[in-house]
Amino acid sequence: MQLAYEVLDQILLTLWHVLPWLAGLSLAFAVLSRWSPCNEGRPWWEKRGLVTDLCYWVLAPIFTRYLRIWVTVALTMVLFGITDGQEIANFYENGHGPLSQLPLWAQGILYLVLTDFALYWIHRGFHRGFLWKYHAVHHASEDLEWTSAARFHPVNLALGTGLVDIVMLLCGVSPWIFVVIGPFNTISSCLVHANLNWTFGPLRYVVSSPVFHRWHHVADVRDKNFSGTFALWDVMFGTFHMPAHELPRNYGIADKQMPEGLVPQLLYPIMQREPVEQAA
Numbered sequence: 376m377q378l379a380y381e382v383l384d385q386i387l388l389t390l391w392h393v394l395p396w397l398a399g400l401s402l403a404f405a406v407l408s409r410w411s412p413c414n415e416g417r418p419w420w421e422k423r424g425l426v427t428d429l430c431y432w433v434l435a436p437i438f439t440r441y442l443r444i445w446v447t448v449a450l451t452m453v454l455f456g457i458t459d460g461q462e463i464a465n466f467y468e469n470g471h472g473p474l475s476q477l478p479l480w481a482q483g484i485l486y487l488v489l490t491d492f493a494l495y496w497i498h499r500g501f502h503r504g505f506l507w508k509y510h511a512v513h514h515a516s517e518d519l520e521w522t523s524a525a526r527f528h529p530v531n532l533a534l535g536t537g538l539v540d541i542v543m544l545l546c547g548v549s550p551w552i553f554v555v556i557g558p559f560n561t562i563s564s565c566l567v568h569a570n571l572n573w574t575f576g577p578l579r580y581v582v583s584s585p586v587f588h589r590w591h592h593v594a595d596v597r598d599k600n601f602s603g604t605f606a607l608w609d610v611m612f613g614t615f616h617m618p619a620h621e622l623p624r625n626y627g628i629a630d631k632q633m634p635e636g637l638v639p640q641l642l643y644p645i646m647q648r649e650p651v652e653q654a655a
């Protein structure tokens with residue numbers, strides 16, 4: 376019973392935080408996608424998989440919040456020998472060690488560049504072997520939209536954004552940088568999934584754009600455009616793909632057995648014996 380209340384409490388708390396974001400983003404992308412769509416068709420609220428996407432908008436923040444707290448506390452006990460809850464909170468309040476001595480803006484930039492570099496390689500890893508079946512959940516959207524930005528399996532979250540956040544906190548960056556980085560990540564990840572024909576012109580080789588990331592989701596384009604924020608990593612490591620005068624279309628994965636709905640998708644990768652085949 377206690378657990379049920381806790382779960383309900385977390386869902387309500389998350390909705391309280393997420394709903395204003397969803398309202399703002401809904402309106403912004405409704406207008407922008409009508410003005411400069413990448414692919415003609417129905418508006419985002421009529422796309423297939425919308426309900427599944429919205430469920431991930433509630434699940435992902437709850438999972439990430441618990442993961443970040445539990446793993447950080449456990450590792451703090453092991454690595455720094457601090458066991459008292461209040462002392463752990465004090466230890467992280469403004470960061471610790473040399474990194475926390477830098478100005479907050481410098482910590483923010485360092486965080487953005489280092490984690491984006493790490494996430495580029497983690498993302499490449501998720502397109503290989505047994506990890507692909509967890510990441511395939513993110514690629515399953517056939518009507519790719521800004522709402523797909525939250526669609527990640529917990530295993531993908533834990534070994535992706537969750538992992539890099541925890542490592543950076545353990546290294547000493549101030550949690551205050553998340554006040555700016557958190558909203559930035561939400562907006563930029565929704566933007567790159569949005570149905571927009573934006574390429575960012577000459578900046579396309581440096582910053583990820585909607586067209587850049589939508590190419591990553593094209594069913595028959597393989598192992599291209601892994602970068603999160605900085606497309607520069609793909610240019611540097613030979614995985615950049617943005618054909619001139621052409622827009623991406625036909626999204627999804629080769630595995631048509633992938634179910635729709637939150638719970639079936641959470642279970643599907645775990646039930647697979649063999650890695651499901653990557654979209655080819």
Ligand SMILES: [Zn+2]
Pocket residue numbers: 498502510514591
């Ligand atoms: Zn991917």
Ligand SMILES: [Zn+2]
Pocket residue numbers: 513568588592
């Ligand atoms: Zn994506």
